[in-house]
Amino acid sequence: MLNISKSTLILVVLGLIAPYVLYPVFVMKILCFGLFAMAFNLLLGYVGLLSFGHAAFLGTGGYVTGYLVMETGLSPELGILFGTIAAGLLGAVFGKLAVKREGIYFAMVTLALAQLAFFFFLQAPFTGGEDGMQGIPRGTLFGFIDLNDSLNMYYTVLAVFLFGFWLIKRTIHSPFGQVLKAIRENEPRALSLGYNVNDYKWVAFIISASLAGLAGSTKTLVFQLASLTDAHWHMSGEVVLMTLLGGMGTLFGPLVGAASVVTIQNYLSGGELGNYIHIIMGVIFVVCVLAFRSGIVGEFQKFMKKNFN
Amino acid sequence: MASLLDINLFGLFGQLLVGLINGSFYALLSLGLAIIFGLLKIINFAHGALYMLGAFLAWMALQYFGINYWVAIIVVPIIVAAIGILIERILLRPISNEDHLYSLLLTFGVGLIFQGVFTHIFGSSGLSYKIPPELKGGFKLPFMYLPTYRGWIIFVSLLVCGLTWYMIEKTKLGAYLRAGTEDPKLMQAFGINVPLIVTLTFGFGVGLAGLAGVLAAPIYSVSPYMGSNLLIVVFAIVVIGGMGSIGGAIITGLIMGILEGLTKYFYPEASTTIIFVVMVIVLLIKPAGLFGKEN
Numbered sequence: 001m002l003n004i005s006k007s008t009l010i011l012v013v014l015g016l017i018a019p020y021v022l023y024p025v026f027v028m029k030i031l032c033f034g035l036f037a038m039a040f041n042l043l044l045g046y047v048g049l050l051s052f053g054h055a056a057f058l059g060t061g062g063y064v065t066g067y068l069v070m071e072t073g074l075s076p077e078l079g080i081l082f083g084t085i086a087a088g089l090l091g092a093v094f095g096k097l098a099v100k101r102e103g104i105y106f107a108m109v110t111l112a113l114a115q116l117a118f119f120f121f122l123q124a125p126f127t128g129g130e131d132g133m134q135g136i137p138r139g140t141l142f143g144f145i146d147l148n149d150s151l152n153m154y155y156t157v158l159a160v161f162l163f164g165f166w167l168i169k170r171t172i173h174s175p176f177g178q179v180l181k182a183i184r185e186n187e188p189r190a191l192s193l194g195y196n197v198n199d200y201k202w203v204a205f206i207i208s209a210s211l212a213g214l215a216g217s218t219k220t221l222v223f224q225l226a227s228l229t230d231a232h233w234h235m236s237g238e239v240v241l242m243t244l245l246g247g248m249g250t251l252f253g254p255l256v257g258a259a260s261v262v263t264i265q266n267y268l269s270g271g272e273l274g275n276y277i278h279i280i281m282g283v284i285f286v287v288c289v290l291a292f293r294s295g296i297v298g299e300f301q302k303f304m305k306k307n308f309n
Numbered sequence: 310m311a312s313l314l315d316i317n318l319f320g321l322f323g324q325l326l327v328g329l330i331n332g333s334f335y336a337l338l339s340l341g342l343a344i345i346f347g348l349l350k351i352i353n354f355a356h357g358a359l360y361m362l363g364a365f366l367a368w369m370a371l372q373y374f375g376i377n378y379w380v381a382i383i384v385v386p387i388i389v390a391a392i393g394i395l396i397e398r399i400l401l402r403p404i405s406n407e408d409h410l411y412s413l414l415l416t417f418g419v420g421l422i423f424q425g426v427f428t429h430i431f432g433s434s435g436l437s438y439k440i441p442p443e444l445k446g447g448f449k450l451p452f453m454y455l456p457t458y459r460g461w462i463i464f465v466s467l468l469v470c471g472l473t474w475y476m477i478e479k480t481k482l483g484a485y486l487r488a489g490t491e492d493p494k495l496m497q498a499f500g501i502n503v504p505l506i507v508t509l510t511f512g513f514g515v516g517l518a519g520l521a522g523v524l525a526a527p528i529y530s531v532s533p534y535m536g537s538n539l540l541i542v543v544f545a546i547v548v549i550g551g552m553g554s555i556g557g558a559i560i561t562g563l564i565m566g567i568l569e570g571l572t573k574y575f576y577p578e579a580s581t582t583i584i585f586v587v588m589v590i591v592l593l594i595k596p597a598g599l600f601g602k603e604n
Contacts (some may be wrong), residue, residue, distance in 0.1 A: 157397040278425030285418025
C-alpha cells in the first residue's frame with residue numbers, strides 16, 4: 001500500500017488546484033525554486049553541510065537543457081533528463097573535492113568552485129555570455145503533450161516537483177538517510193562505527209546537485225530562457241535564505257521558504273520598493289539567524305507540539 | 310627583433326605589476342580573514358562589503374567634506390574597524406556559542422545589507438576617486454613604467470602586512486592573540502579579558518579590509534559590487550593557503566596575485582579562473598592547504 005501522509009496529500013491537492021486560483025507561471029516558479037531549495041536542504045538540513053555553490057547546478061541544468069532543446073531539437077523530456085545528468089556529473093566532481101574539507105571551508109570551497117563554473121558559463125561559446133539563451137522552445141512532451149499550453153506545462157512541472165519531493169522524502173527515511181543524520185549529529189561517532197563518512201556525504205551531494213539541476217532544467221523550459229543569473233553566487237545565497245526562512249531540516253520548510261521569497265520578490269519588483277530588495281533579503285537573513293532559527297515550518301511544528309500534543 | 314622583445318618584456322612586466330597589485334589586495338584581505346578566523350573560528354562573509362565600505366567612505370569624505378586622501382587613509386580604516394566592532398558586539402556575540410555556520414550566514418546577510426544600501430544610494434555604476442596629487446606621475450624603470458600610486462599600494466600593503474606579522478608573532482599582544490587561538494578558556498582563566506581581545510581582533514581584521522578599500526578607491530571604480538567578486542577569489546586563496554599561519558596568508562595572497570598576472574600575459578582566457586584551478590589542485594594534493602595543519 002502507498003504510504004501517504006496527511007501533509008503530503010494536502011500538498012498534492014493544493015498543487016492540483018493552484019493554477020485555477022493563482023497565476024500558473026507564478027506557481028511554477030515557486031515549484032522550481034521549491035525543488036531547488038529542497039535539494040539544497042538535503043545537504044544543509046540532513047547532513048549539516050552548507051553548500052554556497054548550488055547555483056552552479058541550477059545553472060548547469062538550465063544551460064544544458066536549453067542548449068539541447070534549442071540547438072539539437074531534442075524533446076523536452078530528454079532535455080530535462082540530460083540537464084539533470086549534467087548537473088549530477090558536475091556535482092560528482094565538485095562534491096568529491098568539497099567533502100575533503102569541513103564546515104566553513106566546505107562553504108568556501110563550494111562557493112569558489114561555483115564561481116569557476118560561473119566564469120565558464122560567462123566565457124563558453126554556447127551560453128550566449130551576458131545575454132544568456134533566449135526563446136528556448138518548450139516543445140512537445142513525449143510527442144503528444146504540447147507544453148506551450150500553460151496548464152500542460154504546469155502539470156508537468158508539478159509532476160517533476162512531486163517526483164523530486166518523493167525522492168528526497170524516500171532518501172531521508174531510508175537507512176542511507178539515517179546515516180546522513182548520524183553524520184550531522186556526530187561525525188566522529190559515525191566514523192568510528194565504520195561508516196565511510198566522506199562517501200556518504202559525496203553521494204548526498206550528488207543527489208542534491210542532480211535535483212538542483214532538475215529544478216534548473218525545468219525552470220528553463222517554463223521561462224524559455226537560461227541566463228547567468230541562475231549561476232551567480234547571489235542565487236546560491238538566495239537558496240540558503242529560502243531554506244533558512246522556511247526551516248532547515250524540515251521536509252516542507254524549503255518549499256514554504258521558496259514560496260515566501262518568490263512572493264516577496266514578485267511583490268517588491270513591481271513597486272517602489274524594488275530597490276530595497278537586497279536590503280530586505282539581508283535583513284531577513286540577519287533576523288532568521290538571530291531570532292528565528294527554526295524557520296516558518298520549524299516554529300510551526302514547535303507550536304503544534306506545545307499546544308496540541 | 311629587439312624592439313619586439315622589448316614590447317613583450319614591457320607587457321610581461323606590466324602584467325606582473327598588475328598581478329602584484331592584485332596580490333597586495335589579496336594579501337590584506339586574506340590576512341584580515343585569517344586573523345579573525347584564528348580567534349573567532351568564523352569566516353567573515355561581510356569582508357568584501359566592508360572593503361567596499363572603506364572605498365565609499367573615502368569617496369564620501371572627499372566629496373562631501375573635502376577630506377583628502379591622507380586623512381582618509383588613517384581615519385577610514387578606524388571607522389570601518391569601529392563598525393566591525395559594533396557588528397561583533399551586537400550581532401555576532403549573542404550567537405558565538407552556536408554552530409559557526411550561523412555566524413557565517415549572519416555576516417553574509419550583513420554584507421547583503423551594506424551592498425543593498427549603497428546600491429540604493431549610489432546606483433550600481435562606479436564612481437571615480439582621483440589619485441592624490443602627491444602620488445601622481447610615475448617612474449621610468451629600465452624595463453617598465455611604474456606609476457607612483459601603484460608602487461604606493463604595494464609599499465603600504467607590504468608594510469602593513471609586515472607590521473601585522475611582527476605584531477602577532479613577536480610582541481606580547483600577539484602572544485595573547487596566539488594563546489587565544491590555541492585555548493581561549495585557559496587564557497581567560499589566567500585573567501586575560503578574552504572577549505575584549507576577540508572584539509579588538511575582529512575590529513582589526515575588518516579595519517584591514519577598510520584600508521584595502523581606501524587603497525583601491527583611486528585605481529578601481531568605487532561601486533557597491535567591488536567587494537563581492539573579489540571576496541570569492543580571496544576565499545579560494547584562503548583555501549589554498551590554509552588558515553594555519555599569518556605569514557602563509559600574506560605570502561599566498563601575493564603569489565596568487567602574481568600568478569594571475571602571469572596568466573593574463575600568457576593565456577588571458579584563463580586569468581579569471583586560474584586561482585580557482587589552483588585551489589582544485591591544492592585540494593587534490595594537500596587538502597589542508599599549503600600552510601594549513603591537518604586536524
